[in-house]
Amino acid sequence: MRSVKWVVFLFILSLSSLSFAQQLKIGYVDIQRVLNDSKKGQEAKAKIEARGKELDRQFQQMQQELNALREEIEKKGSLMSETALREKQRQFDQKRRQLEQFVSDSQQELQEMERKAVAEILKEVEGIIANIGKNKGYTLILEKQRSFILYAPPEIDLTNEVIKALDAKKP
Numbered sequence: 001m002r003s004v005k006w007v008v009f010l011f012i013l014s015l016s017s018l019s020f021a022q023q024l025k026i027g028y029v030d031i032q033r034v035l036n037d038s039k040k041g042q043e044a045k046a047k048i049e050a051r052g053k054e055l056d057r058q059f060q061q062m063q064q065e066l067n068a069l070r071e072e073i074e075k076k077g078s079l080m081s082e083t084a085l086r087e088k089q090r091q092f093d094q095k096r097r098q099l100e101q102f103v104s105d106s107q108q109e110l111q112e113m114e115r116k117a118v119a120e121i122l123k124e125v126e127g128i129i130a131n132i133g134k135n136k137g138y139t140l141i142l143e144k145q146r147s148f149i150l151y152a153p154p155e156i157d158l159t160n161e162v163i164k165a166l167d168a169k170k171p
Contacts (some may be wrong), residue, residue: 025138026138026139026140026142026156027132027133027140027141027157027158028142028144028147028149028157028158028159029125029129029141029143029157029159029162030143030144030157030159031125031145032144034159034162034163034166035118035121038121038166039166039167040121040124040166041121044114044117044121047113047117048114048117051110051113052110055109055110059103059106062095062098063099065095066095066096066099069088069092069095070092073092124166124169125162125166128165128166128169131165132158132161132162132165141158144159
């Protein structure tokens with residue numbers, strides 16, 4: 001991590017020595033804020049949350065069925081024949097495994113939805129940042145979190161401009 005800071009520092013230092021006639025223009029973008037504050041980011045988050053709620057309802061239903069089966073075994077188990085009790089326990093174990101698999105699959109599905117949504121938005125943001133850089137003569141545009149920016153004046157923060165451009169893009 002420390003070596004990355006030195007690489008960024010050395011890169012900026014080398015850029016500054018390119019030419020005195022050429023003015024160095026640097027900006028930065030907070031990608032996390034773009035993802036959180038842009039319309040596309042909020043829409044993606046809403047879709048993921050809606051799917052999460054739907055999966056949670058299914059989980060609750062499956063859990064209720066499992067609890068009902070456990071209660072039946074606990075209350076009526078002593079009255080059942082050994083074969084019937086074994087069959088109920090087998091059903092319980094099978095439902096428990098199904099529930100565990102459902103939870104695992106649901107988590108994986110939501111993570112994949114989030115990964116795809118972020119990748120799509122970042123692809124658009126990359127193009128927007130490149131256009132801003134070219135059109136406004138930036139030498140370098142950094143990402144706030146990954147570039148270890150500890151201080152930068154708000155004047156070089158391009159995040160709001162990127163959010164506005166992203167929101168203005170038609171789907």
